[in-house]
Amino acid sequence: MSYTPMGDLGQQGLFDITRTLLQQPDLAALCETLTQLVKQSALADRAAIVLLQAGNHRASYHATHEAGKPIAYDDDSLLANGPVRRLLSRPDALHCDYREFSETWPQLAASELYTPFGHYSLLPLAAEGRIFGGCEFIRDNDQPWTEKEYQRLQTFTQIIAVVTEQIQSRVTNNVDYDLLCHERDNFRILVAITNAVLSRLDMDDLVSAVAKEIHYYFRIDAISIVLRSNRKGKLNIYSTHYLDVNDPVHDQSEVSEAGTLTERVFKSKEMLMLNLREQDKLAPYERMLFDMWDNQIQTLCLLPLMSGNTMLGVLKLAQCDEKVFTATNLKLLRQIAERVAIAVDNALAYQEIHRLKERLVDENLALTEQLNNVESEFGEIIGRSEAMYSVLKQVEMVAQSDSTVLILGETGTGKELIARAIHNLSNRNGRRMVKMNCAAMPAGLLESDLFGHERGAFTGANTQRIGRFELADKSSLFLDEVGDMPVELQPKLLRVLQEQEFERLGSNKLIRTDVRLIAATNRDLKQMVNDREFRSDLYYRLNVFPIHLPPLRERPEDIPLLVKAFTFKIARRLGRNIDSIPAETLRTLERMEWPGNVRELENVIERAVLLTRGSVLQLSLPEVTLSPNESPAPAATCAMDGEDEFQLITRVLKETNGVVAGPKGAAQRLGLKRTTLLSRMKRLGIDKDALLP
The missing domain is CATH 3.40.50.300 (P-loop containing nucleotide triphosphate hydrolases)
Incomplete structure (x- = not known):
């Protein structure tokens, strides 16, 4: 662009300059264009914009290198105490040479922003009677500005003030718009998760729904809800693992609370996030994560599930990619945990109501049975x-x-x-x-x-x-x-x-x-x-x-009645749900000597109830003594010596001809839910069809 004196521009020239400056998308582009214009007009060799911020205690510097890249300067406090501060007390054009500048602002003069120059001028940027910054011009030669050139610089500065204010307003509006969009998206996620989980009253269904939503929105692959068990010192872990996106693995397990990360969260009632490595001391759940995810480093986020001041449990999230847990995502996950806590509270309340209802049913059954056998x-x-x-x-x-x-x-x-x-x-x-x-x-x-x-x-x-x-x-x-x-x-x-x-x-x-x-x-x-x-x-x-x-051995026909009555009574007292007793168990108990009579029988049943996992009474036969010449009938629900989980499930599936559900199915005999048994079969690689002849 050839040099054209400002005085020769006229109204059309000013209009073109104004339009050019108004077209700039941001302050960096505005400064670059301003520098080109003043250099072409021989008014200055450099130009920059200094904006006051935060109650005039901070200032930002906007200029570009010759290559067009923005100049970065971090000391915003020093900048705010430089030449721009003088404009606040004396809103006139500031002019000085390099010596005067260095004596007045030595720290700025020593910075890379102000290499030695001939003359410096700073004009105020104002809007609605308020000074919000300054536009500075620097000449490298020793020729000061004439009065006419000052007028031209003031014209530039007036245009720059208008354009700068518009760019700031546009940026602010864009930031607000982006923030509104982000908040809208987060609100939609919260609404979707709330709708998905609040109607779930079964804990397995609730965990599956929570896991599905969190995996969908955050791509987290291991999601668990951890609750304290009815057994002291134990935790119930309801887990979903997305090894296969289309076929997630659901699992339920019970572990000791001592030494777990969940124990730390229960004590602190605060979120816990950390990276775990294979060589770290690991609780059973964390060890399982490494086994499932090929020993990769796990990033864990444990969020407390609070109902008022009461801690219900922990929402445990694990992912191999720690970038998932950004500050923005963590804020949203905390809000999600609040919704999940409400759903867990509802599910637990429903479980308690259901338990009390079942207890009433059991009491009625037990009472009816007693009425049928003995006068009231x-x-x-x-x-x-x-x-x-x-x-x-x-x-x-x-x-x-x-x-x-x-x-x-x-x-x-x-x-x-x-x-x-x-x-x-x-x-x-x-x-x-x-x-x-x-x-x-x-x-x-x-x-x-x-x-x-x-x-x-x-x-x-x-x-x-x-x-x-x-x-x-x-x-x-x-x-x-x-x-x-x-x-x-x-x-x-x-x-x-x-x-x-x-x-x-x-x-x-x-x-x-x-x-x-x-x-x-x-x-x-x-x-x-x-x-x-x-x-x-x-x-x-x-x-x-x-x-x-x-003695009890002289009335063996009463033993089944006593076993049922004791089972239901003790199960109610211990908060267990046991609704059936295997026939072979009753037949075995009838053949016992029972030197301690009814009291001994009650103690044996109480221990069996304590050890039972599921709704079918499980009796450990080696602990009772048979009458002479009698042998125990095998209890299908008990693991044999040296038999692991794989062998136990395989054996029971064979004994039930591959039937999983129903009163005679493998799940019932093992004391597990059908869905839990199927999940464990999948995890262990058990194909029931391949087991059948």
Whole structure:
């Protein structure tokens, strides 16, 4: 472009210059064009724009090199305290030579922005009466500007002020528009995920839905929800892995909480993000990630799932590419975790409601079963064998009288239940039965506990105490293990039975009482009488109406009823959902010796319930003793010695002829959900069709 003096431009020339400057897309292009114009007009060798920012404490520098590349300068604070600050107090054109510039602003003069020059001029950029920066011009020669040239520079500066303000407005609008678009996209993602997960009340379905949405929007391939198990110190992990985008692998597992990353998040209630390498100390879940993803470095992001101040669980995300977890994505993932927490809270509440509903159903079933087998007045007594029928008939006959009853039977046969049934069927059932175990109390305290004592009756008797006989007035007193009562105390018991009166220790005042005595023992009292270990007169006084409880081995037909009742009762107490018992398990239990009788059976069932995974009772057979010449029926749900998960699933599939679902399917026998079993089969590479002949 040839040189044309500014004075020769006229209105058309100014219009062309203005149009050229207005066409520039950004400040860098504007500065480059401005520099070309002033050089062609012989007004300056360099030009730049300095803009004030952030309350005039920062300034930005806009200029270009000869190659057209923008000049970068980072010290915005130093720049704001340079020549442009003088414009704020004296909004006139600033002019100086290099010496004056160096003396006034030595740090700027030493920078690469201001190489030695001849003359410097800075004119204010203003809009609506406010100075927002300056336009500077530099001449390398020693010739100062004439008055006419200053006027031309002012004309340029006025145009630059208008163009700069428009470019800033356009950039700001673009930034705002981009921000609005980004926020709109994020909002759409949140709405989509919220709609997808809030309606899911089954935890497996919820995890699948969460995983599907997060994988779709963020391309994260390993997604898990971790919740605390009903078992103390354990975690339930619901996982989805996108090894194959079209066929994700779903899995559910239980691990110990101690030493896991999830434990750290539960304690801190804060997001945790880190890179894991194969040589790091790994919990089982993280080890599985390395196995599944070919030992690549894993970037993990663990987000707490909070309901108010309560932490429900952890949303665990793992990906080999750490670039997925950008600051923008993390902000959105936090918001997603809030929505997922609401969905988890809903699902857990639904599970609890469902559990309570099932519990009511189980209670009704158990009650109905008891009503079908025994009259309701016999309470918790379960049995329909001939031996138990005879016992219950005796209970019914003696209950209405006030006769003393002696219940005989081995340990664990249910003597207290019979005593309670006698009381409940009697006319004394308006008051609660009082009970005491004679073997569980030292001899020195037994007398005081039975008859009471006055204050000061003996050392340590600081207050008056009412004894069991006094508490049982107009009711029934159940003395368990009466055969263990000390011989020296037996005459006092005999007296109260015969006279219906007694004295508290430390008192000579007679207290009359109306008590119906029910005693029980597992010892042979008759033999104890012969051995002079039990008073014969007390024995005959207790043995008015003896009831012999048969041991469990003599009524095996009652065992299935007892097993079912104990299973449902214990499962409810432990919060488990067990709805079926294998027939072979019941047959095996019927063949047991049961030296501990019903109590031993209940303990075995409780342990089985604790060890059961799923809804089918799993019994560990080596822990129970069979009757002679009997052998256990194999429990299909138990793993054999040395048998791993692959071998166990393969064996059960063969035994069920490849049937997975249904009451006789492999999933039911293994105590797993159908979907969980199918996922594990896929992970282990088990083809059920290939197993069948």
